[in-house]
Structure formats: structure tokens, C-alpha cells
Amino acid sequence: MLRNPWLVLAGFILLCLAVGFGAGFATQSSIDSWYVTLNKPSWNPPNWLFAPVWTLLYIMMAIAAWLVWKTGQDTKPAMVLFFSQLALNFAWSFLFFGARSPGLGLIGVGMMLLAVAITTFVFWRISKPAGLLFVPYLAWTAFAAFLNLTIWQMN
Secondary structure: OOOOHHHHHHHHHHHHHHHHHHHHHHHHHHHOOOHHHOOOOOOOOOHHHHHHHHHHHHHHHHHHHHHHHHOOOOOHHHHHHHHHHHHHHHHHHHHHHHOOOHHHHHHHHHHHHHHHHHHHHHHHHHOHHHHHHHHHHHHHHHHHHHHHHHHHHHO
16 A cells, blocks of 8 residues: 555545546547537537636545545545545546437436535535535536436436
8 A cells, every 4th residue: 555645635636636537538529519409408518617716625535535545543434435426527528428328328327416416425424624625526427418308308
């Protein structure tokens, strides 16, 4: 196990940003060609907003995971949850944008929302600051799920 906590923090940040980069890769090919053709609600955020919001959220979730890891407790179940929600986060971009399917995206974001909610709860019980860092991510995921549902219904 690594003893240098700063290297572990850097690893969590790099991993989360790599997931975001990979998801962005799947997303980018469909933004200008497919996504623009979809009917979207008037409250749909502008495209430019997603990258900075997700970047901040990825950094916050990395710090949260690090705070949980740093407690020295048995954090294996919490880390399994963390990596599971991160994998679902990654998969959503491929389901919605890669497959160009709001229906598949809705299934994926529903699973992701549940995983993020459980991870937030478990992190909160281990480290309140870690749980608090996950709250904006939970809120954004809930918003994304509602947006995905609305887009699916409109199309």
C-alpha cells in the first residue's frame, strides 16, 4: 500500500480526470452531429457548461475518495462503491452519446444515480467532508437523470 498520501491523492485525481477524458471522447463525436438534432427542454444547459462542471465534480469526487482512504479504516466496501459509480459514470457517455440512445442512457444514469447516492451515504458515514464533497455530484447526477428522462420523452 502506498504510504505517501499525496501520491494517492494525485492517483485519485488522475484516475477521475482520465474517466472524464474518456467519457468526453465518446461524447464529442456526437455533440455536433447527433445531439444538436434532438429536441431538448428550454432549461437544457449550454454545451460549454458541461466540461467545466464535470471537471470540478471529478476533482471533488477524487478528493472525497482520498479522504475516505486516508481514514485508515477498512474502506474496501466504500472503495468498491466508489469505483463502481465511476465505471457507471464512464459507461453513461457511451450509452447516451456513443450508442446515440437516450433510452440506454436513461437506464445507465438511473443505475449511476443509485450508485452515487449509496456512495454519498457510505462516504458520509466514514468522513463527513467526503460525504459533503459528493453532495454536488449527487445533485448534478439527479439533474442529469431528469434531463436524460426529459430528452428521452421528447424524442
